[in-house]
């Protein structure tokens with residue numbers, strides 16, 4: 001990898017919304033995202049020869065070829081990524097690696113998350129964004145359907161709550177410490193014009209007084225599902241050098257997964273980001289101390305505490321104390337984290353929510369952050385899919 | 400696959416490989432597969448997840464374990480269970496080694512503690528039997 005890998009040169013990101021009043025089919029959304037990201041990169045569509053997507057509702061089979069046909073793209077590199085919340089980070093390194101090995105030169109990475117137009121027979125519109133609770137575990141033969149779903153271990157929150165219960169039983173971590181993650185995320189969201197919680201800062205007391213959802217996780221420690229969309233243009237070094245924005249190289253990456261249901265994790269509180277991060281830092285030749293900006297998947301407060309320690313930014317078991325004692329804000333914080341507000345502050349727009357951690361790191365390194373951190377040269381970005389199941393780490397660096 | 404009980408709750412649909420586990424539950428026996436090289440494993444699989452061998456056998460487990468992690472669903476994440484809230488979901492570490500997901504019943508929710516000693520119990524629901532755990 002390093003600076004011979006692909007560089008991110010352009011992006012677009014839609015404002016997350018709880019209700020989306022402009023339904024689009026997946027390929028329509030991809031077309032609009034592609035046009036906007038290529039405009040941002042000042043790149044001609046005919047230079048695109050790679051597509052990385054996460055499936056299409058309007059072409060559940062043959063998705064890349066259907067999309068290439070729809071967009072009028074002759075594509076040399078085509079990937080469908082299925083890594084839950086880690087999908088977006090997984091897409092980014094696949095695009096960069098495809099370019100590095102010479103499979104392609106310029107890749108569109110597309111993460112639409114919008115409702116389709118209602119079917120003719122439907123009586124009402126799509127309503128609010130909701131995740132299906134069984135997450136595919138109701139398929140015939142699924143072990144999850146037989147051994148987890150009947151107990152009520154469905155959706156994501158109860159699984160993360162299980163990990164949180166064990167973490168708090170063995171480590172120095174209180175609910176107040178974890179609440180600070182949500183408070184600093186909301187603070188950072190105030191700088192982000194796209195954040196769903198802009199204009200709504202919160203305090204630790206607000207988090208502590210919010211409704212218990214799945215012990216020990218409370219409402220304000222949990223992301224709000226939204227609609228939205230995002231896209232990136234990733235290209236090779238020579239094309240990146242003529243881009244209008246500073247190229248941001250994917251200089252290291254790692255990916256690790258071991259389980260789907262948290263019950264069968266090798267260790268409930270030693271998460272796959274440990275191995276993913278070790279690989280990413282080694283590949284980039286970077287030390288933890290070189291990180292100017294962290295952009296960590298924050299579906300829940302506990303996810304951030306576990307990610308910080310498992311990615312090696314503090315000793316094991318100290319993640320709770322770390323988030324409580326460090327200042328994670330963009331404006332003066334000693335450890336700026338999720339300067340866009342994270343998904344806790346901006347909203348979780350499906351795969352575009354995971355992508356928000358990438359787009360924010362890119363904007364920061366390019367010097368066009370909404371809440372710009374001075375001297376952001378090297379960012380640690382990660383994605384988490386499933387229940388601490390699938391984790392991807394990226395090192396992004398300015399040229 | 401998930402089927403729904405006459406009272407509306409989700410029930411497992413056993414497969415040919417997992418059927419002995421559910422048959423055991425109906426007899427009030429907690430059944431685990433045991434690989435001659437790697438020991439017990441759960442959930443039921445066609446091959447051992449350590450060595451991919453298929454020379455495992457079914458054995459009756461002690462039914463004893465401890466609470467490895469737990470949560471209390473306060474809102475009904477599965478709409479089919481929302482009439483039962485609040486209820487406890489546990490990860491149970493069995494004496495034989497494997498972990499299992501199950502509801503924890505027969506104790507006050509505020510008395511749940513990571514590490515507490517548990518024993519298996521069973522609940523017949525229609526033609527299926529659910530495995531649950533309770534303090535011992």
Ligand SMILES: [Zn+2]
Pocket residue numbers: 434435436437438447448449450451452
């Ligand atoms: Zn074996």
